[in-house]
Amino acid sequence: MQNHFKRSPIACAISLMLCLGAGMPQAQAQNTPALRAQLQEFNIPAGQLAPALRSFAMTAGVTLIFTPEQTDHKNTAGLRGVYLVPDGFVELLAGSGLEAARVENGYVLRPVTAAAQAGQETALPAVTVSASRPLTTEGTGSYTASAATTATRMELSLRETPQSVSVLTRQQIDDQGLVTLDDAVKNITGLVMQKGYYSGNSGSFSARGFPITNMLLDGLPTSMGANGTFNADNADLVIYDRIEVVRGANGLTSGSGNPSAAINMVRKRPTADQQVSLTASAGRWNDYQLQLDAANALNEAKTLRGRTVISVQDKDNFYDVAHDRIQHVYGILEADIAPGATLTVGAHYRKLKNNGGYQEFPTHDNGAQLNLPRSTTLGNAYDFWHQTDKTVFAELEQRFGKGWKARLSAIKKWQDLDTIFSSFGGSEGAYTQNSQAYKLDNQQSSFDANVGGPFSLLGRAHEVSIGVSRRKAFNNNYGDWGVRDTPLALDPFHWDPYAASRPVANYDRWATVSTLRETGLYGSARFSVTDPLSVIVGARSSWYDYTNERSHDGYKVTREITPYAGAVYDLNTTHSLYASWTQIFQPQSAVDVNGNLLKPVTGTNYEAGVKGEYFGGLLNASLAVFQVSQENRAMTDRSGPSPCPGTGATFCSRASGKVESKGMEFEVSGELTPGWQATAGYAYVSAKYVTDSNAANIGKLFDPDLPRHQFKASTSYRLPGDLQRWRVGGSVTTQNAVYSSDDASVQQGGYAVVGLHAGYQFDDHLSLRLNVNNVFDKTYLQGIGWTGGGNTYGAPRNATLTLNYKL
Numbered sequence: 001m002q003n004h005f006k007r008s009p010i011a012c013a014i015s016l017m018l019c020l021g022a023g024m025p026q027a028q029a030q031n032t033p034a035l036r037a038q039l040q041e042f043n044i045p046a047g048q049l050a051p052a053l054r055s056f057a058m059t060a061g062v063t064l065i066f067t068p069e070q071t072d073h074k075n076t077a078g079l080r081g082v083y084l085v086p087d088g089f090v091e092l093l094a095g096s097g098l099e100a101a102r103v104e105n106g107y108v109l110r111p112v113t114a115a116a117q118a119g120q121e122t123a124l125p126a127v128t129v130s131a132s133r134p135l136t137t138e139g140t141g142s143y144t145a146s147a148a149t150t151a152t153r154m155e156l157s158l159r160e161t162p163q164s165v166s167v168l169t170r171q172q173i174d175d176q177g178l179v180t181l182d183d184a185v186k187n188i189t190g191l192v193m194q195k196g197y198y199s200g201n202s203g204s205f206s207a208r209g210f211p212i213t214n215m216l217l218d219g220l221p222t223s224m225g226a227n228g229t230f231n232a233d234n235a236d237l238v239i240y241d242r243i244e245v246v247r248g249a250n251g252l253t254s255g256s257g258n259p260s261a262a263i264n265m266v267r268k269r270p271t272a273d274q275q276v277s278l279t280a281s282a283g284r285w286n287d288y289q290l291q292l293d294a295a296n297a298l299n300e301a302k303t304l305r306g307r308t309v310i311s312v313q314d315k316d317n318f319y320d321v322a323h324d325r326i327q328h329v330y331g332i333l334e335a336d337i338a339p340g341a342t343l344t345v346g347a348h349y350r351k352l353k354n355n356g357g358y359q360e361f362p363t364h365d366n367g368a369q370l371n372l373p374r375s376t377t378l379g380n381a382y383d384f385w386h387q388t389d390k391t392v393f394a395e396l397e398q399r400f401g402k403g404w405k406a407r408l409s410a411i412k413k414w415q416d417l418d419t420i421f422s423s424f425g426g427s428e429g430a431y432t433q434n435s436q437a438y439k440l441d442n443q444q445s446s447f448d449a450n451v452g453g454p455f456s457l458l459g460r461a462h463e464v465s466i467g468v469s470r471r472k473a474f475n476n477n478y479g480d481w482g483v484r485d486t487p488l489a490l491d492p493f494h495w496d497p498y499a500a501s502r503p504v505a506n507y508d509r510w511a512t513v514s515t516l517r518e519t520g521l522y523g524s525a526r527f528s529v530t531d532p533l534s535v536i537v538g539a540r541s542s543w544y545d546y547t548n549e550r551s552h553d554g555y556k557v558t559r560e561i562t563p564y565a566g567a568v569y570d571l572n573t574t575h576s577l578y579a580s581w582t583q584i585f586q587p588q589s590a591v592d593v594n595g596n597l598l599k600p601v602t603g604t605n606y607e608a609g610v611k612g613e614y615f616g617g618l619l620n621a622s623l624a625v626f627q628v629s630q631e632n633r634a635m636t637d638r639s640g641p642s643p644c645p646g647t648g649a650t651f652c653s654r655a656s657g658k659v660e661s662k663g664m665e666f667e668v669s670g671e672l673t674p675g676w677q678a679t680a681g682y683a684y685v686s687a688k689y690v691t692d693s694n695a696a697n698i699g700k701l702f703d704p705d706l707p708r709h710q711f712k713a714s715t716s717y718r719l720p721g722d723l724q725r726w727r728v729g730g731s732v733t734t735q736n737a738v739y740s741s742d743d744a745s746v747q748q749g750g751y752a753v754v755g756l757h758a759g760y761q762f763d764d765h766l767s768l769r770l771n772v773n774n775v776f777d778k779t780y781l782q783g784i785g786w787t788g789g790g791n792t793y794g795a796p797r798n799a800t801l802t803l804n805y806k807l
Contacts, residue, residue, distance in 0.1 A: 042088055043135070043146035043617075045157050046078035046454065046461050048531055049096060051573040053109070056092055058616040060085045063106030070098060070109050075531070077403060077454050077461050080147075080155060137169035137242045138268065143677040143714075144620045144670035145169060149219060150244040150264040152524045152536060152564070153253055153450055153465045159613040160526075162536060162566030162580040163250075164190070164624045164665055168243040171677065175716045175757060176731055177281075177771035177800050179289075179313075181235040181243075181265070186733060187714060189667045189681025190247050191261060192706055196360045196783035196792030199421045199436075201352060201385055202234035203783070206706055207247050207261035208628050209661035209687025210603070213586075214254040216264040218393070220411050220446040221254050223473045223516065230438065232387060232417055238291060238311045239330040239348060241268045247665065248605035248626060251562035251584030252540050255469070255518050259584050259603025259628045259661075267346070270305035270334045271295040276807035283800035287315035303336040318795050319377045321497050322356030340399040350389040357383025357421050361492065361791045365428040367745025370492055374779065374793045378433065378495055379422040382502035390414045404453030415442040420505070424789045425487060432487035437505035438479030446471040457527075466523035471516075478511035513549040518542060524564060532571070536580075538564035544587050544600075555597050557587045579608040588632075590653035593640040598655040603630045619670035626663060628687075633657030636693040659702045661687035675718035677729075683710045704744070705784055707735035716757070725762070731755040742786040751780040753794065769802045 042059055044052050050071040057064040062085060079092045089100035089107065100107040135147055135155065145167035147157045158165050166189050168178075178184055182203040185193040191212075195203040205212040215224045215233065224233045237243075244266060249259035279291040295307035311328040332346035357379040363369055393411040400406070417440035426432040450467025483503045524538030540562040547554035566580035585600040592598060609624035632655035644652035663686060669679035687702040716729035734752035739745075754776055759769035777797040785791050 040085065040088070041082050041136075042079045043155070043157075044076075044079040044092065045147070045160055046076060046463065046528070047570075048573070049074040049076045049093075052076045052078065052092060054573075055616045056088060057107075060088065064100065064109065065103075065106070066109035071096075073531075074098075075461060075528070080403075135242075135266070136269065137167070137171065140169070141171050141677070142618070142670060143169055143172050143679045143716075144618070145242065145244075146617055148244045148246075150216065150253060150262055151246045151250065152526075152538065153219070153467065153522075154452060154463055154524065154526060156526070157613065157617065158620045158622070159576050159611045160534070160568060161246075162568050162578040163582065163607060164247040164609070164622060164626070164667075166190070166245045166247070166667060166669070166681070168245075170241050171716075172679065172714060173237050173240075175677075175727075175729060175759075175769075176714055176755065177757065177769070177773075177802065178237055180237065181233070181263075184237060184243050185263075187712055187731065188243070188245055189679075189712060190665050190683040190685075190710070191245065192710070194705070194783040196358075196781075197785050197790045198231040199358060199360070199423075200230040200232055200419065201354065201358070201387065202231040204231060205233075205261075205263070206703070207245075208259065208605075208626065208663065209659070209685050209702055209706060210258040210260035210628070210630065212260045212263060213257040214250070214262050216254065216262060217391075217411055217413075217446075218266055218395070218409065219253070219264060220393075220409055220448055221469065221471055222411070222413065222444055222446055223471070230419065230421070232415065232440065235265065236311070236326065236328060236350065238293075238328055239267055239309050240265050242266050248580075248607055248628060249582040249584040249603045251542075251603075252522055252524060252538050252564040252582065254584065255471070255520050255540070255542055256544055256586055256600075257584050257603075258586060259605050259630060267330075267332070267348075268293075268295075268307060268309065269344075270307040270332060272297050272302045272305055274807070278805045278807075279802060281800050281802040283315075284798035285316040285318055287313070287800065289313040289315075298333075305334045307332050317356070317359075318798070319359045319375050319793075320356075321377050321379070321381050322354065322358065325353045327351045340401070342397045342399075344393075344395040344397075346393050348389070348391040348393075350387075352385065352387045354385040355383075356381060356497075357385065359792050360424075360785065360789050362424045362431060362789050363746055363787045363791060365787060367740075367743055367747065367787060369781070369791065372492060374796050376492075376495075377497055378424070378490065378492055379497060380433075380435065380500050380502075381497045382500075383421050383435075385419045385421070386417070387419075388414075388416045400453070402453065404451070406449075406451040408449045410445070410447045412445045413443070415440065415444075417442075420483075420502070424490065426490070427787075431490040431492060433490040434487040435483040435503060435505075436479065436481050437483055437507065438477060439507060441476040442474065444471065444473040460528045462525065462527045464523070464525040468519075468521050470519045472518075473516040475512065475514050475516075477513075478507055480505040480507060480509045482509075511550065514554075515547045515549060517545045532569055534568050536564070536566045536568075540564075542585070546587065546589075555587060555589050557585070557600055560585050560600060574614060575610060575612050577608075577610055581606055588634055588655075590634040591644070591647060592654055593637060593644070593652045595645065598634055598653055599632050601630060601632050601634075601655075603628065615671065617670075619668070619672065621668040622666070624665045626661075626665070628661040629690075630659045630661075631657075633659065633692075635691070638693075657692050658690040659687060660690050661685060661702070663708075675720070675724075676715070677717075678713070678715035680713035681711070684708060703741050705738045705740050705748075707738055709736040710734070714755075725760055727759040727761075729757050738784065740784050740786055742790075746784050746786060746791070748781045748784045751778055753778055753780065765806050767804045769804070770799065771802070772797070772799045774798065 099112040185191045192206040193203040244264040247261045250262040254262045274296040277293040281289045291311045298304040309330040313326040329349045391413045396408045420437045448469040452465030483505045520542045522540040526536045542560045544557040568578045582605045584603045587600045607626040612621040634653040635657040637652045637654040640652045663684045665683045667681035689697040714731035719726045737750045739747040755773045757771045761767045774797045780794045782794040783792045
């Protein structure tokens with residue numbers, strides 16, 4: 001029996017060529033010079049020459065012959081961009097004294113001739129198509145990425161990055177039928193999505209035991225998180241190419257926040273060639289969606305390129321009454337305005353109109369769930385959530401040659417929200433329901449300027465990146481937290497959501513208006529110390545200013561230093577050991593007995609592990625152990641005066657609270673065998689109090705409603721032979737039992753949710769895919785709260801049929 005799990009680089013290249021050839025017209029399937037002369041995308045990091053050449057040959061689909069003696073002790077500056085194969089060889093071999101000579105069946109490595117040496121010295125740089133991005137996952141068909149930038153701003157492969165990095169690719173998003181950011185987080189290793197604790201359309205995200213407070217858009221930090229009552233962070237994935245996640249403290253690129261993770265959502269970019277996709281889907285609960293995604297060059301020289309994505313969705317929810325209508329319009333233009341310079345401008349409009357509100361339940365007084373049907377809603381038919389997000393962005397990139405480039409990026413986002421939702425009170429047998437009404441008028445902007453590239457020092461190639469960033473967030477929230485003077489009596493087993501009429505809210509009852517400004521100077525450098533050892537060091541200096549615009553007070557942090565250090569040691573061409581020490585900070589408003597502002601909460605992440613990169617980067621794997629310490633948490637200072645002078649608080653505070661999180665993570669992602677893509681990840685996290693105002697908390701779980709054990713996996717396989725038009729796959733997410741941090745009697749047992757999908761490719765243009773979610777119709781809670789509310793069901797079994805046509 002043939003063993004499909006054993007493959008060599010040559011077998012991978014041959015299999016890939018055969019698979020590509022099988023889907024092409026016969027004339028194109030031949031190994032002709034015309035085919036090999038096409039532009040191809042490469043993302044090969046700096047390092048030892050031999051593995052770089054092997055990776056290049058596999059990606060290009062060409063045969064290269066050389067001996068170990070030719071490449072021994074030779075390095076390369078790497079290759080990133082879109083090149084012709086001959087030009088790629090020239091760039092990769094620059095300074096090595098070698099050249100790739102064309103022979104009948106491929107290429108052979110030989111010492112560079114005098115004529116070729118002269119030509120290299122005077123030749124112009126290889127022409128690249130600037131619309132292409134070597135980090136792009138769209139069109140690769142892969143469940144892994146060649147590189148990521150979120151950790152350090154430098155384009156490093158996952159193996160070169162001394163932190164835990166996951167990338168949710170466009171292929172995964174499409175195969176699993178993921179629609180929202182909530183869906184994405186549920187499928188990323190080590191991340192937790194919970195829904196119901198905060199009202200609204202969005203879930204709450206956590207990692208390594210702490211809430212995630214930072215989301216980046218194309219690498220630009222933006223603020224996120226609930227305002228204490230509701231959460232408006234959700235996003236739809238239709239406009240994004242991939243989602244990069246760096247777990248642990250990531251203050252170098254994010255600024256302030258928790259030592260949990262940074263989520264970087266990377267948008268789709270224009271293409272130089274025509275690319276048009278029409279998608280229609282229909283699913284359970286009257287879920288209908290139409291999408292148009294079109295990209296092309298807009299002039300003959302292909303120096304102006306554009307893309308637009310238009311999407312509309314109309315659907316009911318799995319619980320009664322609720323109905324959603326979602327609209328997207330996204331447009332982006334890229335222009336090569338000068339040699340090596342590209343200007344990008346774009347805009348995104350998203351409108352969500354929910355009528356009927358969102359589901360959440362109270363429990364019995366003993367914490368046991370009410371076990372209501374999953375279709376139940378205890379809200380009112382007049383509940384609604386109307387949200388409009390408008391975003392504009394711009395980027396100017398200048399490539400200077402020899403790998404150096406500078407980039408200016410800016411984003412401005414407006415978020416308007418109008419909502420009424422139901423909340424609960426009372427106790428078993430005497431539950432009550434009231435309405436809360438809020439409006440939100442938020443704005444935030446983010447700017448970043450950075451420059452970076454390779455340099456030589458002591459005969460070795462290194463890389464550096466430096467920059468400045470600034471973000472501003474203006475929040476204007478106001479509303480009524482108890483619209484009815486007398487709450488409604490609630491019988492959860494006999495509730496009519498249409499019985500009550502909409503009350504009149506007093507929007508002057510509560511308000512919060514604030515402005516946050518954060519500025520940072522950052523820099524990082526990757527030093528190639530020896531052939532196997534590279535070291536990354538960096539730091540960020542931050543200025544943080546928060547102002548309450550109503551009371552005109554606030555707090556500031558000046559020149560907070562956030563260090564970064566990591567090392568990667570290559571055991572061989574496949575495996576590397578790594579270790580890192582990273583930090584992040586979060587300002588706090590509490591004061592001590594002297595009236596001084598407490599020092600910021602600091603999060604420190606210690607991490608070590610091993611990474612593997614197989615089959616030329618087609619498959620990546622990592623195993624990490626970590627310890628995260630969050631220190632300087634505000635603790636009640638009962639030894640000081642009461643009340644605390646100048647504050648009105650019962651006691652002052654002191655910065656001595658500490659939470660420590662320990663755990664491990666494992667992930668493998670990419671192509672296991674030709675046609676078989678998969679990703680699987682396991683995370684164990686145990687976050688406990690080390691010191692706290694309440695001595696009884698010490699040694700207890702910090703947030704027990706977060707799972708300690710998680711396993712997530714998804715896969716897709718293209719059937720062989722005559723069945724190759726079919727692709728089948730599935731997914732599973734599982735976690736251990738948890739209990740509420742507000743009331744230990746409210747619990748959720750461990751569970752697993754399984755999904756399946758199958759797709760059929762009719763021809764080069766038309767495909768059909770069926771996704772079945774929660775195949776075994778598991779009843780579970782996607783979020784637990786307290787006895788008075790915040791408990792929310794996960795969706796029952798459902799199916800979606802998607803038809804896609806590519807012009």
